[in-house]
Amino acid sequence: MRPLDPKGRDDYYRRVADVLIAQIKNGTAPWVQSWEAGERVQPYNLASGKAYRGGNATWLASVSEMRGYQDERWGTYRQIQEAGGQVRRGQKGASIIYWQWEKRRLARDGNGKPVLDEKGQPAYEVAKLERPRSYMYTVFNAEQASGLPPRPLREGGHQWERNERAELVVENCGAEVEHTHQDRVFYDLGRDRIVMPHREQFPNPAGYYQSLLHELGHWTGHPERMNRETLVEGIQQGPKSLEYAREELRAEISSMMTGDRLDIGHDGSRSAAYVDFWVKTLQDHPQEIHLASRDAQLISDYVMERGRTQEVEAGGDRQARTPSPPAAEAPAVPGLPPAVVPPASSGEQMRLFQRGRSMADRARAAVEEDRAAAISR
Known part of the structure; x- marks a missing residue:
């Protein structure tokens, strides 16, 4: 070190x-x-x-x-x-x-004298570093x-068990999911809901849940939840903007993380539309991948915590081995043409943004305290 x-x-x-x-x-x-x-x-x-x-x-x-x-x-x-x-x-x-972010130090009383515990030994406290x-x-x-023992085998369970865990997480999160006969997968910020094609339009159940987890990542950015700046500004600036691509980066990495935790795999095909934006962003701001990964980790944690109660009963989170606006979209289901979501008024977007300002402060505080890089010492 x-x-x-x-x-x-x-x-x-x-x-x-x-x-x-x-x-x-x-x-x-x-x-x-x-x-x-x-x-x-x-x-x-x-x-x-x-x-x-x-x-x-x-x-x-x-x-x-x-x-x-x-x-x-x-x-x-x-x-x-x-x-x-x-x-x-x-x-x-x-x-x-x-x-x-913090250090362990001797506890002292108001006079600066060391505090002793019930056994008469010096007591310690954890203090946040400035x-x-x-x-x-x-x-x-x-x-x-x-000389290391073999890698432990992963217990993935049957396909239906994996699907059930994913379904319980989505259900417990409280996200409103609307299934319609259309051809796009997107999160609608103005109505605060995820819009999906019907399940049978997907080639397999895993594809359905992988797409849903991606949009659930966007859903966490709503002003009344994590109030993520990249979501609000990305939608305001539109799908061809760098800010929109930054939000997509967070949603994509978070869906990879959550998909891994639920053992349902990952569909990376959504990434193709954003390659040039991501390359430019990392060239101009090398730290962006760490910022995006940190935000993605918080998104994944948020989703898993919201869905934890029944999900643990159904098999557990393996990582616990510890304004309607142009929507944040994923590409269409294979073989289906694209769709367009009509924009909402700027007043509606501002109302959502102002309503979630206090949530933004809490989210930023959580980011500051996140120990995303910690390893066992």
């Missing part, structure tokens, strides 16, 4: 962005690819069993794709040794960022080491 100054962070973000730009262009970025249920899992720490989060998760998945790793387990050199393995000579690790600190860790994939 080593501390990172602002220049070090900027250099790191640029290196990560350059790799992901190349992967976006050739269709191998993690969220651009499609994969079936059981084929992929988010990278996780082999010592804690907890999935990496936010930008670290996206970056390690990218490294796995670049180097051809099939094992999802990662750990520091010491963690691998403690697990009975040994990193082979000449192996190159991957760098990730850990953000420290300026969060960032550190860089080097981690290695399990395939770079020898």
